[in-house]
Amino acid sequence: MSTTKDLVGEYIDIEIRKEYAETLEERDECDTALQTVQGQLRRKIKGIDHIVMEMDRKLALVVAEEDIISREITRLKRRKNAIKRSKGYFNEVLLPIVVKEVGVEGVFETDTAKYKLYETYGKVDVNEIECPKEYLKIKMVEDIDRKKARADAIAAHKEGKEIPGIKIARVERVRRS
Numbered sequence: 001m002s003t004t005k006d007l008v009g010e011y012i013d014i015e016i017r018k019e020y021a022e023t024l025e026e027r028d029e030c031d032t033a034l035q036t037v038q039g040q041l042r043r044k045i046k047g048i049d050h051i052v053m054e055m056d057r058k059l060a061l062v063v064a065e066e067d068i069i070s071r072e073i074t075r076l077k078r079r080k081n082a083i084k085r086s087k088g089y090f091n092e093v094l095l096p097i098v099v100k101e102v103g104v105e106g107v108f109e110t111d112t113a114k115y116k117l118y119e120t121y122g123k124v125d126v127n128e129i130e131c132p133k134e135y136l137k138i139k140m141v142e143d144i145d146r147k148k149a150r151a152d153a154i155a156a157h158k159e160g161k162e163i164p165g166i167k168i169a170r171v172e173r174v175r176r177s
Contacts, residue, residue, distance in 0.1 A: 004044045011037045 002010065014037060018030035099108045099117045106117040126135070153168040 002040070004041070004048065007037055007041050007044060011041065 011034065014030050014033045018027055018034070021027045021030055095115055096117060099106060099115050102108055103115065103117070108115045149163075149166050150168065153163055153166045156163050157168060
């Protein structure tokens with residue numbers, strides 16, 4: 001069976017042959033052939049439409065699954081953070097209190113672990129206004145604004161101009177209704 005491209009090519013060939021046909025009989029043959037090709041094209045397009053509809057259905061399922069998975073990932077991240085906060089509370093508040101109150105000379109032992117109290121440095125608190133300049137860090141990120149570049153390229157193309165370094169291609173699309 002011919003492909004859709006083959007059928008379109010055949011249709012164009014028959015139309016050209018019909019245009020250059022010299023007798024009425026040749027034109028009638030071309031009309032018959034055109035109707036046959038049009039019928040084949042209709043069947044092909046129905047098949048393509050069925051495939052496109054099936055792809056849309058599958059895409060919707062994938063998008064829904066992606067949404068469900070992203071919600072589950074968000075839930076798991078929240079759960080992970082809650083566990084980390086609980087662990088931090090145990091390590092920073094409860095265990096030091098237990099070691100101080102129940103432990104012997106800053107040491108508390110259980111069957112599975114030995115807890116020893118010690119001092120170390122915590123988080124640094126920085127006042128941005130009073131902080132010396134040597135601690136300031138400047139970050140510069142250069143990125144292309146593709147949305148603005150596209151809009152400007154379209155506007156320039158409509159005016160018959162070009163923007164150096166930016167090219168936009170015209171493409172053919174089919175609207176399905």
